[in-house]
Amino acid sequence: MDYNQLRNYIQNFSLDYCPRGNQGYNRVLLQLFGFTGHGKSALINSLMYVLNVGKYEVHAKSGVISSGGAVTMERRAYELTATITVVDNRGFGRMNESERGMIYAQLGNFMPLNEKVEWRDSYEDFVSQLEESGLDPNYTDFVVPVFVYKVSAPLSEQEGLEIRAFFKNCRNLTGVFPIIVLTFKTSGDYFEVEKMFKCLGAEVVVAVENYSEEDQIQTLGRNTDFLKLIKSALDHVTFRMEKARNPKEERIERKKFLLKYVHDIAMAESIEKEKMKQEARIAEQAMRYQLCQQADLYAVSRRTKAMRKTELEMWAMQRYEVPMWNSKDKDGCCIL
Ligand SMILES: Nc1nc2c(ncn2[C@@H]2O[C@H](COP(=O)(O)OP(=O)(O)O)[C@@H](O)[C@H]2O)c(=O)[nH]1
Numbered sequence: 001m002d003y004n005q006l007r008n009y010i011q012n013f014s015l016d017y018c019p020r021g022n023q024g025y026n027r028v029l030l031q032l033f034g035f036t037g038h039g040k041s042a043l044i045n046s047l048m049y050v051l052n053v054g055k056y057e058v059h060a061k062s063g064v065i066s067s068g069g070a071v072t073m074e075r076r077a078y079e080l081t082a083t084i085t086v087v088d089n090r091g092f093g094r095m096n097e098s099e100r101g102m103i104y105a106q107l108g109n110f111m112p113l114n115e116k117v118e119w120r121d122s123y124e125d126f127v128s129q130l131e132e133s134g135l136d137p138n139y140t141d142f143v144v145p146v147f148v149y150k151v152s153a154p155l156s157e158q159e160g161l162e163i164r165a166f167f168k169n170c171r172n173l174t175g176v177f178p179i180i181v182l183t184f185k186t187s188g189d190y191f192e193v194e195k196m197f198k199c200l201g202a203e204v205v206v207a208v209e210n211y212s213e214e215d216q217i218q219t220l221g222r223n224t225d226f227l228k229l230i231k232s233a234l235d236h237v238t239f240r241m242e243k244a245r246n247p248k249e250e251r252i253e254r255k256k257f258l259l260k261y262v263h264d265i266a267m268a269e270s271i272e273k274e275k276m277k278q279e280a281r282i283a284e285q286a287m288r289y290q291l292c293q294q295a296d297l298y299a300v301s302r303r304t305k306a307m308r309k310t311e312l313e314m315w316a317m318q319r320y321e322v323p324m325w326n327s328k329d330k331d332g333c334c335i336l
């Protein structure tokens with residue numbers, strides 16, 4: 001497929017053309033997620049710029065606000081074509097367990113679109129949010145997770161392990177292994193980073209240099225990278241749509257996954273709290289025991305001193321017939 005064919009294929013893609021028809025799905029939802037500042041919003045603006053002929057426009061606000069926080073605090077949907085929509089999810093700082101739960105909830109489409117995303121970190125809040133989403137369920141979106149990562153950001157071994165587990169969960173949740181988009185293509189060694197993500201199990205890694213207000217010159221290669229990204233998402237969709245699907249059942253499965261995930265986190269947290277309480281109790285007991293021992297030793301030493309004092313007094317009395325050892329310390333013992 002040459003450039004124009006690729007672009008037309010994407011523009012005209014419809015789930016109705018899948019081998020078994022749309023099976024109840026009516027939209028492909030490219031769900032972007034990743035660390036704040038890695039270029040999710042810039043990627044959306046670039047995709048719009050490449051797909052819709054015209055001048056560069058800022059659709060998704062990009063950059064960091066003066067207070068230091070991220071601009072994107074809500075899930076916002078942007079229509080790329082009649083069938084494909086891209087979602088700018090709320091980015092995360094450093095992935096902890098509860099942030100990950102919220103990302104799965106966004107990926108699973110259990111959080112409303114175009115509304116502010118509040119991180120819920122209690123089990124009860126999270127479950128009630130899932131229940132609320134059931135009032136207006138969305139099971140007509142075919143979700144493709146897209147992980148956006150800046151080439152120039154280093155990843156520690158520990159973070160790599162966490163991301164590997166995270167990708168696997170994303171795959172279990174959506175049926176598609178996250179597509180990795182490496183941004184800032186020309187600012188680092190993207191081959192190395194691509195290799196690293198492939199080692200973490202990634203199937204598709206696409207490197208792009210996002211367009212921006214300052215840098216809008218389109219080239220064939222740069223545009224093709226963005227089209228390749230969408231094409232590989234559509235290939236995954238077509239592959240999955242070859243099998244019989246049931247959107248309602250798949251949504252129920254996603255919900256079960258999420259409930260189990262947050263339940264396991266809540267259990268692990270309460271076990272951890274109980275363990276900490278137990279350790280504090282043991283430490284207190286040990287401290288008390290030590291204090292008792294010290295008190296005992298002190299008592300023994302007092303007794304010893306007292307005995308020596310008596311012995312010496314008796315000895316002095318016998319020898320000189322007068323008490324010689326009268327000076328006492330504050331505890332009443334003779335100073336020897
Ligand atoms: N040079 C360059 N800058 C980029 C690229 N992607 C994003 N940026 C810049 O990085 C900053 C953060 O990007 P943004 O899209 O807001 O990140 P988000 O928090 O993931 O949405 C913005 O100033 C972007 O213009 C890229 O591929 N190349």
Ligand SMILES: [Mg+2]
Nearest residue numbers: 040041071072
């Ligand atoms: Mg953003």
